[in-house]
Amino acid sequence: MKKIIAIVTLSIFIFTAMAQHQCNSAAAAKCSEEPKLEVKGAETIIIQTNAYSTKSDEIFKANLPFTKGIKEYVYDPNSYKIAVAYDPKKTNPDAIREAIAKIGFNADQVKANEQARAKLPEECKTMPKGCSKSCGKH
Numbered sequence: 793m794k795k796i797i798a799i800v801t802l803s804i805f806i807f808t809a810m811a812q813h814q815c816n817s818a819a820a821a822k823c824s825e826e827p828k829l830e831v832k833g834a835e836t837i838i839i840q841t842n843a844y845s846t847k848s849d850e851i852f853k854a855n856l857p858f859t860k861g862i863k864e865y866v867y868d869p870n871s872y873k874i875a876v877a878y879d880p881k882k883t884n885p886d887a888i889r890e891a892i893a894k895i896g897f898n899a900d901q902v903k904a905n906e907q908a909r910a911k912l913p914e915e916c917k918t919m920p921k922g923c924s925k926s927c928g929k930h
Contacts, residue, residue: 827868831877834863837885838875842898845869845915851895859883859891 826838843852849867852874856865861883865876876888889899896908896916909917 826871827866827873827875829864829866829875829877831863833879834877835880836875836877837888838873839885839889839892839899841867841872841874841892842904843867843869843872843874843916844919845913847913848897848916851912851916852892855895856891859888862888862891 829836841848843849846869849869852865852867856862856876861879861881863877863879865874867874874892878884878888886902889902892899893902893904894908896904896910896912898904
């Protein structure tokens with residue numbers, strides 16, 4: 793009888809561990825996706841940022857729509873990427889990266905403006921504890 797209980801307990805433990813691994817794999821796959829954005833008559837660029845929270849999206853919302861040539865954007869807090877639709881007659885990818893850097897976030901290889909970054913809320917500047925990369929929990 794003790795062997796049966798031990799086997800059942802071990803089986804439950806193994807199935808639970810396997811189920812958690814599958815969930816983590818699904819979250820990792822979701823995080824590896826890039827934000828999608830299609831706007832008619834506009835080009836789209838995807839930029840890797842260091843904006844670590846949904847609060848960062850509020851900061852983007854308060855600033856990016858007023859940047860010349862930007863039509864629309866989508867921020868993904870799971871991958872920290874932002875997709876920006878823009879009018880190529882009015883702006884270009886380098887100018888968009890510079891605009892994001894002026895707000896206080898890195899934009900691909902363009903470093904954030906240090907003074908602007910210092911003014912950001914702490915949750916926007918610090919990767920959540922326990923995360924070394926996107927985890928899908930923020």
